[in-house]
Amino acid sequence: MDLVLHSVGGLSLDFSTLPQQLVNGLVVGAIYALIALGYTMVYGVLRLINFAHGEVFMLGAYTALLSSWVMGFTPDAISKAFKADQPLTSSPLNLVIMLLVAMAVCAIIGAIIEFFAYRPMRNQSRIAALITAIGVSLFLQYAGQLFLPANPPPSISQEVNPYQKVVSFVLSPAQMNAAGDVIKPQMDITVTVGKIVMLVTVVILMLALTYLVRYTKAGRAMRAASHDFDSASLMGINVNRVVTFTFMLGSALAGAGAMMLATFEGTAMHPFFGLQPGVKAFVAAVLGGIGNIPGAVLGGLLMGLAETLVTWIGFSQYKDAVAFVILILILLVRPGGLLGSNKVEKV
Amino acid sequence: MSLSKILGTRALSVVLAIAFCFGLDAFVTGQLNEYVVRLVMLAGLYVTLSVSLNLINGITGQFSIGHAAFYMVGAYSAGIVSNAIYKTQPLAAPAYMIISMLIGAVFAAIAGLIVGMPSLRLKGDYLAIVTLGFGEIIRIIVLNQNQWGGSYGYAIAPKYQAGWLIWLLAIICIATCRNLLKSAHGLAFLAVREDEIAAQAMGVNVTKTKVVAFIVGAAFAGAAGALFGHMESFVNPDLFKMEVSFLVLTMVVLGGSGSITGSVLAGATLFILPELPRIVSFKMSLGLLLSVLLGIGVLVWMNRKFLEKYHEPDKVKRTLVVAGANIGLVVLAIVVGKLLNNVPVFGTTNYDANKIRYMILAVVLLVIMLLKPTGLLGHHEFSWDWVKRVLNRNKTGEASA
Amino acid sequence: MPLLCLKDATIKFGGLTAVNKVCFDIEKGDLFGLIGPNGAGKTTCFNLITGVYEPTSGDIDFLGTRICGMAPNKIAEIGICRTFQNIRLFGTLSALENVMVGAYLRHKTSLLGGFMLTPAVIKETAELRKKAMELLSVVNLTDVANSRACDLSYGKQRRLEIARAMATDPKLILLDEPAAGMNPYEKDELRSVVFKIRDDYEKTVLLIEHDMKFVMGLCEKIVVLDHGEEIAYGDPSEIRNNPKVIEAYLGEPV
Ligand SMILES: Nc1ncnc2c1ncn2[C@@H]1O[C@H](COP(=O)(O)OP(=O)(O)OP(=O)(O)O)[C@@H](O)[C@H]1O
């Protein structure tokens, strides 16, 4: 006898877990948004779908892992310390270092990819550039399979993450009848402190990005280039530098997202780790209107929420398809995405 | 050209095609070992896939990157229908295969129609991502159908490995696209690729053209899928992942998008990449791998920096120099790699070829894109006129020398 | 019955009324000019007539049938074809093939036949090629028939656009700034081409042009637009002396 399970059209929905799912969706969505920003900025400037962005993300996660090893949190050290009954714990400083290293390394990788693979393709057809991007992506995946540890999939050890502590927010307490049976379970939201840290970090990064794009010279140059690449270069803007900057910025955000996903969510790492989040973040960027920065954030959040809602309804196995279904539906109604402009080609 | 000459040529090509398929069946597939036969069949399937994608991508200019979905729809639909009716129908397996092929084609064509619809509203990258999305949706749906084996896979009866039929399909696919390009109707497709608005202003029915391209392209992929399903007699959704779409797309672009000849050549050769580790089971050491990768980097750099600017009126000499420089570099890279293997740091790790197959694909892709972004053949087609011209030129060259 | 008839044709892009209540009739055999300063809405008028945009209000009739809302290819089919101000040739196709695309509109064989390359299709393709060659010679482009359209010079591209539009066998042909970027010699050549189209091929011509000398010497009737509004209509001498037109062009000798 469970009164909370409502049956809607043959589905049983447990509303007591809905708030929890929404929060989970928000967290995943925040990461998607972070990755989506990289897609959107690059597309804005170069009109190129940077398929390799997901792989930059993957490399960011590995970088975070390696930097934690360098700081002494190797699996060996951890198990030794555990046996000696003196478990290792990390300080926030360790985490900040991991985050910064991941961001920096990703930024460099992004710039390298741009220089070697995309720059030579700049005057070629869009399809040639896209194929190159697919090539870079495949290359990084399979090179990663050769060179990166993946068996068994390492994830950043729990010891590194001191924020496993759980906080609960009770929304409505459990109700019992006279006999003491629960007629309505407690409705609450349980999150780890890590997830809260993650959300806060994402917000900080986005504010920083907004500042960078809006108020700095580099940001202005970037906006000019995304408005009209050729005119911008004629106006004396060093577009090569703008493009490098854009790639570095986007890749750094992906690195941050990767570090947090691997550390706080404990997602297992493998060389194809970037594929799913990458594709979904790209869909998020298109959903919001590719080239549009607020659109990417909106798209990412929607994507995260939609996914968890689908899981909540009971179709978790279709979770990965839902991104595309939403995308197709939205594009058919608004071909430019939610916040993108529906430009009509002037004839 | 007179009518009788046209009909004569036509009859000759049909006879040649039939003779080719018959010869394949009678003399080749019987003699070779099972695995090589499999390769011959896969080559045929990939030729069909790349030529049919070329119709959509290269000829009509609709940026579709989810071709594996049509392949999959063909394989599953033909398999499902065959499992249901094959035992109770009167035809022998070879004859039945044609029906199966048609079933696959029809279902894939329906999928093509559905995927083609967005192309009426969406362009370029947006369309690309939607086609990719459709592919993923179809795959995930099948993945979750327990009656079709889900992720485990689906057994298809009868098992039927018909190299001749696969190549017949490939030839029909090539002929269809080639015919189209030779007729004025083909110009409508090309016009849509070049400029939709102008094409429409000239009276081309853009909607119809795009949808037809998607339907026909998908139908051929579906027919290939049907034959693939019966050839393997067991399929699972993993065989139709994004990588397969990318491989086919790579074939189209590397061959030169818009060039059917290019698609055929690329399809018949590149399909080998994912199969490579089964053919040559070599181990690759870190040193060799690194030096080959480095060598490729130098190769791209050398070509772009020097060879592109190397002007030499004598084409033959130029080709020889360019090819010599490239081959020399590759050999050098291998030699350096072998030497590096003696250095303990590099020589220690061995890599399974199985793991580097898609990396090879990626490297091939990147190198060709960086050196020749329009693909190997650009928009050019093979034709007998061209062969004659080249032969004549060589002759006059010799005469003057 | 006029061939083409605009009745209060209006189109708004957001807040901007690009064409505002424009009315004019074109009779069969006219050589009709549409002029006005930059941004007056001339090209937009063409886009309305050829179905690229649908008017926000008002009507456009061709041979008595309403053509608003018709697909551009349908409009081409009933006999209106155009050239583009910002040249829109099929770049990688040859000049000949470009014209053949225009001629393809009047094809009779089925697409299925095209996939099978039936003898009928081969024959038809050869006919289209012949027709296209003929039109190329009208615009003096026979020598570049096999060059890629994007490799041609600007003036040749403009003439190729005309040949391509002619190939659709229109009753009314719309030329958007056909003389733009041409030198005086090319302009003379163009003038004779336009006359040939009208007199030998018996087409009705509506053209946009900024070169006043060219328009005045060519057109028999002229409509002047300014800021989307129709400010004058008449023959060249009337237009030349119309104060509103002079004001619109702000002192430019008309
Ligand atoms: N698709 C569109 N969306 C928004 N505004 C448009 C669109 N097409 C045209 N306009 C605007 O309508 C006005 C008229 O443009 P139009 O191209 O018709 O001018 P024109 O008379 O052809 O000028 P020109 O002589 O420079 O070619 C311009 O202000 C233009 O910016």
Ligand SMILES: [Mg+2]
């Ligand atoms: Mg104009």
